[in-house]
Amino acid sequence: YPSGNLAIIVVREKKRLICIVREDKPTKATIQAVFQSNGRSTCYYPSGTVWINMNIHGGQYLDQTGSRVRRWMWPNSVISSGPHVPLSPIFISLNRHVGVRILGQDKITVSFLAMGQQAKFNVGTKVQVSDIGRLPPPARLDEEELLLLAFRLRILRLFDRLRGCLNFPSNEQWEKIKPPAYLITQALKILQLCTASDISDELRSSVRAIVNA
Structure with missing residues (x-):
């Protein structure tokens, strides 16, 4: 960055390349995006919530409350459940200097612009047709992620x-007011993930108790 803080890091981990975008801070800089050559990538809002999440099958775009805005599948995805929704071009700004453009699985670009100069990193990947039969199933959440x-x-x-209590301090019925729709939707999604995940019955009961509390 013009401040001298490190903006983008590209590292190699075994056979994978990883591109990391950091916020413009000298210390305790949070990660704003991670792009991996195995097809898994995530962009984050400044608040730390997931903005865009992608894997070898497709991706999804979330709002700041965690609700899904859109979802898409890559053309070579082998997942057949539901309609095949293609990608519409996505352009986002992680901060005032770094932007991300997503046009396809192999056309994902991280752009860095500062002091009149620009650098571009192609962080897209392409799964070969010969690899389709060996594609791993979508990753499921582990126990810690479900609890979080x-x-x-x-x-x-x-x-x-x-x-609700602050807005209606004299309202004795505020406890009976239903939560917003997006919280109800998130609760249902977590319960569905809990059912589909390979976890112990004890943990499954704990997650359900937390969600339904």
């Missing part, structure tokens, strides 16, 4: 209740 999602939802619900 459940606790995050619980915190969002508590904040929503707190706002």
Whole structure:
């Protein structure tokens, strides 16, 4: 960055290349995006929530509350459930200097612009047709990720209740007010993930208790 802080890092981990975008801070800089040559990539909002998440099958674009705005599949994806939704071009700005352009699985560009000069990094990847039969199934969330999602939802619900209490301090019925639709949707998604994941019954019960609390 013009400040001298490191903006983009490209590292090699075994057979993978990883491109990391950092925020413009001298210390404790958060990661704003990670692009991996195996097809897995994630971009984050400044708040730290997931903005765009992609894998070898496709990707999804989320809003800052975690609700899905759009979803797409790559042309060579082998997943056949549901309609095949193609990608519409996506352009986002991670910060005032770094932007991301997504035109296709192999056409993902990270652009860095500062002091009248520009650098571009092609971070897209292409799964060969001969590899389709060996594509791994979509990754499932592990136990820690499920618990984090459940606790995050619980915190969002508590904040929503707190706002209701502050806005209507004399309303004795505020506890009966239903949470926003996006929180209900997130709760259903977490419960579905919990059912589909290979976790212990004890943990599954714990996640459900947190979500339904």
